[in-house]
Amino acid sequence: MKIIFLTTVLLVAEGVWSDESAPTVEIVTPQSVRSQVTPKAPDAQPEGQTSSPTKSPSDSMDYWENDDFVPFEGPFKDIGDFDWNLSKxxxxxxxxxxxxxxxxxxxxxxxxxxxxxxxxxxQHQLRLATPTISTHYQSREFYKNIFNGLKKKSNDYTVNFGTRIYVDQFITPRQRYAAILEKHYLTELRQEDFNKAHETTEKINNWVANVTNDHIKDLVKEDDVQNSVMLMLNAVYFRGLWRKAFNRTIQLPFHVSLNESKTTDFILADGLYYFYESKELDAKILRIPYKGKQFAMTVILPNSRSGIDSFIRQIDTVLLHRIKWLMDEVECRVILPKFHFDLATQLKEPLIKLGISQIFTSDASLPSLARGQGLANRLQVSNVIQKAGIIVDEKGSTAYAASEVSLVNKFGDDEFVMFNANHPFLFAIEDETTGAILFTGKVMDPCL
Known part of the structure; x- marks a missing residue:
């Protein structure tokens, strides 16, 4: 008998547009795009604009509170190995x-x-997803810490998450298993009549839509209900505001390949960011925090415009963790494309490649799921399907600068870093209080 896993996640990352924070200086672009724009002399300012300030924004009383970043260290610090290996x-x-x-x-x-x-x-294979966890007690403590963090109420971000298991009405779940899931994993177990596929599908999709604020509405199909006896679903919705607002929108080329570029909208911010350039990875790594001092996006930009594939092949989780401790806070101009896309992914084959294979066969041993030895021994997973989406932009921005922009170093010091994500890159969203990686992603073409 088949179990289908369906996970659905939606991430919204926004900066806040503010007329007061909008700069009155010319937009600065990096040296690498000089040949694609028309340079202007520093004193040739458009009417109504002033010359670029020479002091750092960190000298201003309006600058945000110091961002004292300390990478997560704890008993489960290596828990991200599975995350990056699956993402790879x-x-x-x-x-x-x-x-x-x-x-x-x-x-x-x-x-x-x-x-x-x-x-x-x-059981041995399932432990591969959390290799430093060997007991049920450790697993429950691990998720307890994560859930406590995700349940925090904040005006700076929104996190909605929920997990449900839907079973056909002829299956009687074990009460102990249901109690463990409810207490330790915040998971609700529900019985439904899978013969009424349309009605059950509608109920499930309404729940998913509610958790994701209507961004994902049709995760489950009637065939999924008709062809299974159990559906296990997890939905996550994250909406965060950048701690430092991206206060300008400009149009610049994004190089989707060595021979092709597309003009698209980029958002821009100046400020202090944690940054590191890795010779081993031949890439730049930038941390962009969200408001609330809990979540942050890490952007990994290969130095080569065509370097994304080779970088993915050599992803090293140990090195990525070490790089976090090597990052320094520097004056930085961040230029990031707006992007909005989603992806439905079947994860059965990736999980098998990582060594989690027996759950998909008749040899699966999952006796605690349901009462009745005969039934429990016949339960196996048919697929793991995830639909995830992301929106990265700045809220309420309606003014666009011309594509011809002047090039100057606004800060006037040698330590200034230009981080221009104008070619394919990776990103990760992490809860820095627990080390949990909520999202990973790859941006190949922000115009899609």
Whole structure:
């Protein structure tokens, strides 16, 4: 009998447009795009604009509170290995834009870990999703810390998440298993009549839409209900405001390949950011924090315009963790394309490549799922399907600058860093209080 996993996630990342914060100076673009724009002398300012200030924005009383970044260290600090290894496979299989919630997939694997028989190959393989966790107690403590962080109420960000298991009405779930999921994993178990496929599908999709603020409405199809006896779903919605507002929108070329570029909207901000340039990875790494001192986006930009594929092949989670400790806070101009896309991904094959294979076979050992030895021994996973989406922009921006912009160093010092994400890059969204990676993504073409 088949179990289908469906995870759905939606990320919205925005800056706040403010007339007071909007700069009155010419926009600055990096040296690399000088040949594509018309330079202007520094004193040739458009009417109504002033010359560029020479002091750092950090000298201003209006500058945001110091961002004292300390990378997460804890008993489960290596928990991100699975996240990046899964992302690596998904990014290689999807040649275009891609987004994934490793946290969502890992959570569902942990629900199966709770149902697996002790000492079996099924249990051993499911532990690969959380390799530093070896017991049910450790798993419950790990998610307790994450859930406590995600449940915090804040005016600076919104996090909605929910997990449900829908089972056909002829299946009687084990009460102990249901109680464990409700208490330790905030997961609700519901019985529905799967013979009424249309009605059940509508109920499930309404729940998903509610969690994701109507961004994802049709995750489950009637065939999914008709062809399974159990559906396990996790939905995550994150909406964050940049801690430092992106206060300008400009149009610049994004190089989708060595021979092709597309003009698109970029958002721009100046300020202090944690940054590192890695010789080992041949890439620049930038951390962009959200308001609330809990979440941050890490952007990984290969130095070469055609370097994204080789970078993905050599992703090293140990090195990525070490780089976080090597990052310094520097004066930086950040130029990031707006992008909005989603992706439906079937994760059965990527999980098999990572060694989690037996849950998809008749040898799956998941006796704690349901009463009745005969039924429990016949339950197996048919697929893991995730639909994820992301929106990155600045809220309420309606003014666009011309594509011809002048080039000067606004800060006037040698430590100034230009981070221009004008070719394919990776990103990750992390809860820095727990080390949980909520999202990873690859931007190949922001125009799509």
């Amino acid at each position: 496979i998904v990014f290689q299989e999807n040649k275009g834009n891609a987004i994934l919630s490793p946290f969502s997939v890992k959570l569902l694997m942990s629900l199966l870990f709770e149902a697996s028989a002790s000492g079996t190959l099924t």
